[in-house]
Amino acid sequence: MIRKILMAAAAVLTFSSVSFAAGAHDGLVCTGCHDIHYAKDSFIFAVAANKVATSPSTKKNYSGVTALCLGCHADAEHGGMGIKPISQHTTHPFGTPPNPKVARVPRALLRDSKMDCVSCHDPHPSNPNYRYLRTDTKGGSEMQYFCAMCHPAKADASVSNQAMKTLKVFTSMDESKGPTTSTVGELTSAPDAGPAETAPAAAPAAAPKK
Numbered sequence: 001m002i003r004k005i006l007m008a009a010a011a012v013l014t015f016s017s018v019s020f021a022a023g024a025h026d027g028l029v030c031t032g033c034h035d036i037h038y039a040k041d042s043f044i045f046a047v048a049a050n051k052v053a054t055s056p057s058t059k060k061n062y063s064g065v066t067a068l069c070l071g072c073h074a075d076a077e078h079g080g081m082g083i084k085p086i087s088q089h090t091t092h093p094f095g096t097p098p099n100p101k102v103a104r105v106p107r108a109l110l111r112d113s114k115m116d117c118v119s120c121h122d123p124h125p126s127n128p129n130y131r132y133l134r135t136d137t138k139g140g141s142e143m144q145y146f147c148a149m150c151h152p153a154k155a156d157a158s159v160s161n162q163a164m165k166t167l168k169v170f171t172s173m174d175e176s177k178g179p180t181t182s183t184v185g186e187l188t189s190a191p192d193a194g195p196a197e198t199a200p201a202a203a204p205a206a207a208p209k210k
Ligand code: HEC
Pocket: 025, 028, 029, 030, 031, 032, 033, 034, 043, 065, 068, 111, 118, 123, 124, 125, 173, 195, 196, 199
């Protein structure tokens, strides 16, 4: 009897650690980020866009998906919920169109022609990669391939070659294909910047600006 209880407890412990390892966004289920009938923003987002945090380069508020992520991932002082808050000043740049001298970003990874959180992350629970990154970095130990995807001139030739030709870039954004991977070459030659830009729900944010 006691043995049975212990075994059941062990099973619960193992199960909960397994489900934790599956990914931090699993606990949000879908409706932590998407609100079916009472949404606050585009992509029927459950969390209102962050209108407090400002980009250090443009001095303006963020827009699009970046502002949605920052609804949770900024500290309260910067308009977020303090969940793993991202620093606004000592951070890798996002929220601006990429300077082609600094990076070569595959078009399909841009949103509204800008570098966005989802240029580097795909936040859906189907993404098996460390920190929901677009590529498998082997738990962060092979980050150079990920960086070389957009900064190939900085990496060792063998690394940038691999990043351009065989590295798999994860995307959950095409239901006709399912969760899938493409190479950087395939993403770069894609005719459009991916489904998000043309999705009706995103229309206000993604309207072509001139
Ligand atoms: C952490 C927040 C988060 C969670 C959790 C989440 N989503 Fe999303 N979802 C997003 C974001 C952000 C986008 C826009 C992504 C982009 O532009 O690449 C999106 C986009 C979508 C879209 C629109 C795709 C399109 O082509 O316009 C669908 C459908 C969707 N999510 C379904 C789901 C379902 C189903 C779940 C649960 C299994 C889920 N999401 C969980 C953040 C989330």
